[in-house]
Amino acid sequence: MMNLQIAKWGNSLAVRIPADYVRQIGIKEGDRLQAHLGADGALNLRPAPWSRKAFAQELARDSQALPMGTSVMEQLRQEARY
Structure with a gap:
């Protein structure tokens, strides 16, 4: 058993999770927890189960932010020497 301190975080309150607990349950920054x-x-608190739908939404959102470049295969074809 460990006593933890509540701290202000913006308009919310937060609890710091000790590093030993973080390692034991295998979470990292950015992971989601169920309360x-x-x-x-x-x-x-427990790690939230992995959601394929949530992952697909994150992937779609993040891929829109990435600029489309030249296809690697197309670039290799153009530079190929036969």
Whole structure:
């Protein structure tokens, strides 16, 4: 058992997760957690299951931000020496 301190983060409150716990549950910055409030007031956190749909949405969003360049295969064909 470990006592943790609540800190202000913008308009919200935040709890820092100790590095030992982070390593044990295998999370990293940017990962998502599921929070569940128990009947006794306990706050339970666990890694959110991987979502194919959420991943596809992130991929579509991020790929729109990337500039399209020359196809690598097309570039190799143009530079090929036969």
